Amino acid sequence: MGAQIIYLDNAATSFPKPEAVYVFMDQFYRRAGVNPGRSGYDLCIEAGQLVEDTRRLLAGFFGLRDPHHLTFAYNSTDALNLAIFGSCGRVITPSPPPWSTTR
DSSP: OOSOOOOOOTTTOOSSOOHHHHHHHHHHHHHHOOOTTSOSSHHHHHHHHHHHHHHHHHHHHHTOSSGGGOOOOSSHHHHHHHHHHHOOSOOOOOSSOOGGGGO
16 A cells, blocks of 8 residues: 555544454445444344344343344444434543544
């Protein structure tokens, strides 16, 4: 690639991603890149199952008894708004806290 990239905007996304992420996402989009929960056809159900499997894995990682106590958000702003305006218990944030929470 030439010059080394030093990426300082980690609040928006992470770069570069681990190779396993690129491989998985490439395979997913080529095979079943549909919106989960939007319909009842096979690929949509498969995508929805992937979301639920991920929810269970993350719930176990964070020590949650009920995977449905884990909420996914579109992005960090959406997640922060959910946490700040509708907190339903424990909220996990990075340290230091995101800039938008201190405004």
